[in-house]
Amino acid sequence: xxxxxxxxxxxxxxxxxxxxxxxxxxxxxxxxxxxxxxxxxxxxxxxxxxxxxxxxxxxxxxxxxxxxxxxxxxxxxxxxxxxxxxxxxxxxxxxxxxxxxxxxxxxxxxxxxxxxxxxxxxxxxxxxxxxxxxxxxxxxxxxxxxxxxxxxxxxxxxxxxxxxxxxxxxxxxxxxxxxxxxxxxxxxxxxxxxxxxxxxxxxxxxxxxxxxxxxxxxxxxxxxxxxxxxxxxxxxxxxxxxxxxxxxxxxxxxxxxxxxx
Numbered sequence: 657x658x659x660x661x662x663x664x665x666x667x668x669x670x671x672x673x674x675x676x677x678x679x680x681x682x683x684x685x686x687x688x689x690x691x692x693x694x695x696x697x698x699x700x701x702x703x704x705x706x707x708x709x710x711x712x713x714x715x716x717x718x719x720x721x722x723x724x725x726x727x728x729x730x731x732x733x734x735x736x737x738x739x740x741x742x743x744x745x746x747x748x749x750x751x752x753x754x755x756x757x758x759x760x761x762x763x764x765x766x767x768x769x770x771x772x773x774x775x776x777x778x779x780x781x782x783x784x785x786x787x788x789x790x791x792x793x794x795x796x797x798x799x800x801x802x803x804x805x806x807x808x809x810x811x812x813x814x815x816x817x818x819x820x821x822x823x824x825x826x827x828x829x830x831x832x833x834x835x836x837x838x839x840x841x842x843x844x845x846x847x848x849x850x851x852x853x854x855x856x857x858x859x860x861x862x863x864x865x866x867x868x869x870x871x872x873x874x875x876x877x878x879x880x881x882x883x884x885x886x887x888x889x890x891x892x893x894x895x896x897x898x899x900x901x902x903x904x905x906x907x908x909x910x911x912x913x914x915x916x917x
Contacts, residue, residue, distance in 0.1 A: 679870045679878055682889045683896045684803065684909055687864050688714075688770075691799050691911055692723075695769050702769035705793055707756045708776040711737040712749060719747035726750040728762060756786040759793045766795040774803035775907075777852075778842045787856035797916035800858060802909070803866065807832030807843040809906045813871070846903055849910055858912035864896040865905030 692702060701722040706715045709727035711734050719725045719742065727749055729735055735751045742749045752762045756776060759767075771794045773786070780786045790800050807826060814834055815823035822834035832843030844852075850860050869891055870878075878885045895901040902908070 679885055679888050680867050683864055683866050683892050687909055688801060691770060695798055704770045705768040706772040710734040712741045714772055715749050716741050716745050716747060719749050720745055728752045728754050730755050756780060757789050759789040763793055765792050767793050769795060769798045771800045778805050778840055783852055787852055791856045791858055794914045796914055798914050800912045804844045804849055804908050805840055806905050806908045807845045808903050810843055812904060844908060846908060849908055853910060853912045858914055861913045862911040864909040865902030866909050867906035868892060868895045868901055868904055871906045
C-alpha cells in the first residue's frame with residue numbers, strides 16, 4: 657500500500673479494478689503516482705483538481721489516499737453520483753458544477769498542485785482557452801495531467817475493423833475524425849497535444865501511451881487469466897514510453913509542468 661503521497665492501488669482499489677479494467681488503467685495510475693511523488697515529496701497530501709471528473713473514478717481513490725480533491729464537472733447527475741461514491745468510501749471530495757473555463761471563477765489562481773483533465777479536451781469548444789484555465793489553476797511547480805484520444809490509434813482501429821476509407825480520413829482530417837458519424841469531435845497526435853501545452857506556457861514533462869495493446873486483446877482473455885493480465889500490464893508499461901509505440905495508443909497521456917517562480 658502506498659502512503660498518501662502516492663496513488664499505488666491499495667487493497668480496496670484492487671478489488672475495484674481487475675482484469676481488463678486494471679490493465680487499461682495501470683499505466684495512467686503509475687504515471688500519476690510518479691507525478692505526485694515528485695511535486696510533493698515531503699509535504700504529504702496535495703491539492704488535486706479533477707476537471708470533468710464526473711462520478712469520481714480518479715477523485716475518490718485519490719481522496720482515499722489522503723489528498724484534498726476537488727471535482728469540477730458540468731453534469732449535476734455525475735456530481736450527485738460522485739457524492740454517493742465518496743460517502744460510500746468514507747471520504748470527502750469537494751465538487752462544483754461548471755466547465756473547465758469556469759475554473760478561474762470557481763477556484764481562483766494557483767489552487768492545485770495537480771490538475772487532472774482527462775477525456776475533456778476532445779469535447780471542448782476551445783482547447784486553447786481550456787488550457788489557459790488549467791494553467792492558471794495549477795500552482796508554480798505543479799503539474800497538469802492530460803488524457804486525450806489518439807488520432808493514430810483511431811486510424812489503426814478503423815483499419816483493423818475493415819473500414820479502410822475511414823482510416824484514411826482519420827489520418828487526413830486535422831481533427832482526426834473519420835466522418836459525420838464519428839462521435840468523437842477531436843483527436844490528438846503527440847505533436848498537436850504538445851504544441852497546445854507549450855502555447856499555454858507549460859513544459860512537456862512526460863508523454864505516455866495508454867492502451868496500446870490492451871484494446872487489441874479480447875477482454876475475456878485478460879479477465880479469465882491473471883497471469884496474462886500481469887504480462888500485458890508489463891508490456892503496456894514498457895511500450896508506454898517507447899518513442900514509436902506510444903503514438904499508437906488509444907489514449908495519449910501528457911504530464912505538463914508549470915515553471916516555478
